[in-house]
Amino acid sequence: MSRKPLLHRDDPSAEPLVGNVKVTREDWLNVAMDVLITDGVEQVKVLALAERMHVSRSSFYWYFKSRQDLLDALLKTWEQTNTVAMVARAEASADTITAAVLNVFHCIANPALFNTALDFAVRDWARRSGKVRSLLDRSDARRVEALTKMFARYGCPDLEAMTRAKVLYYMQLGYDMAEPNESHAHRLQMTPYYLKVFTGVEPSEEELADFAAFTEKHWDL
Secondary structure, rough: OOOOOOOOOHHOOOOOOOOOOOOHHHHHHHHHHHHHHOOOOOOHHHHHHHHHHHOOHHHHOOOOOOHHHHHHHHHHHHHHHHHHHHHHHHHOOOOOHHHHHHHHHHHOOOOOOOOHHHHHHHHHHHOHHHHHHHHHHHOOOOHHHHHHHHHHHHHHHHHHHHHHHHHHHHHHHHHHOOOOOHHHHHHHHHHHHHHHHHHHHOOOHHHHHHHHHHHHHHHHO
């Protein structure tokens, strides 16, 4: 779920901006990302963003060369937020395969690690742009490769590791897209069963307790 971004000038904890500058480059990116998620890439327009932030259009060019430069920055942010985070969680140290998969589940529980709404917005964008489609294909392949290597580290043969990786990855994408109306308690109740399906192994009580504690901090309950 997208939340309206807080502009630098409206954040009481932020350092004051110098001179006549009213917004930062990050403000432009955050508002553009919000529009991308809620309205689609066609609505990411410089004038509309400037009006939304109550600043002049000319200030956009302090930070970006063009609208295309802004769109490229959005794609870079998406890759750094979602793909990099998922790969990092798949590569994180874990004693068991179930603990490793729970590390990946951190991306689901914490929007700061993986922005699901942004991922869907980029997928919608890819239907209209061959360039973005190519980036998305490479990103999907990189994520699946990381998950495949994760399963292989715990003894899965090559084809089984790839199959389990794809089942985990594409099931999660479809699950998030369906947006099931489930409570936090129900999700936690189902977690050990999902782990058994994905890995063929029963998780330990300690692993489940650690994951439950993590979700309490990050899930929008």
